[in-house]
Amino acid sequence: MALTGEVEEGKAVLRSTARAGDLIAVTGTLGGSFPTGHHLSFMPRVREGGILAASGVATSMMDLSDGLGTDLPRLAAASGLGFRIHEELLPVRPGFTAAQAVGDGEDYELLVTFRPGDRERAAQLAAEHFPETPLTVIGEMTAETASALPPGYRHFS
Numbered sequence: 001m002a003l004t005g006e007v008e009e010g011k012a013v014l015r016s017t018a019r020a021g022d023l024i025a026v027t028g029t030l031g032g033s034f035p036t037g038h039h040l041s042f043m044p045r046v047r048e049g050g051i052l053a054a055s056g057v058a059t060s061m062m063d064l065s066d067g068l069g070t071d072l073p074r075l076a077a078a079s080g081l082g083f084r085i086h087e088e089l090l091p092v093r094p095g096f097t098a099a100q101a102v103g104d105g106e107d108y109e110l111l112v113t114f115r116p117g118d119r120e121r122a123a124q125l126a127a128e129h130f131p132e133t134p135l136t137v138i139g140e141m142t143a144e145t146a147s148a149l150p151p152g153y154r155h156f157s
Contacts, residue, residue, distance in 0.1 A: 018075060026112070031097065038106070038107070044108060058113065062110075064108065065108060073148075081142060082145040084147065089136065
């Protein structure tokens with residue numbers, strides 16, 4: 001199955017527009033998608049992404065389908081940046097580990113960046129418009145591009 005959509009011109013939030021110093025956040029929880037069946041019963045974060053995009057808070061955004069360990073480096077490379085993740089801040093699905101939160105994939109959450117000065121506004125948007133979906137700051141984008149995480153999910157390997 002394939003789905004397509006359209007975004008009004010000038011309204012798309014790209015993965016290539018993060019800036020050094022931006023905070024990195026994710027929606028929901030990460031890890032354990034296959035054992036829990038989450039990969040078969042997830043709710044796409046279309047509404048949450050639309051709210052963050054329309055607010056002007058998000059500087060960059062993409063979905064987490066291949067895992068944080070694969071998708072965050074993609075966002076960083078597209079933006080010409082690096083990143084720093086604080087493992088203790090990762091929103092790990094109960095019963096799983098930080099390593100699984102980074103590497104399992106199929107989470108179908110959002111990866112979003114925003115300016116540090118917009119942290120409270122982002123939290124307020126989440127609390128008002130999608131209180132059932134956590135928005136967790138997990139790190140920051142860096143000018144230094146030498147960043148690494150264990151790889152995320154690898155299809156066909």
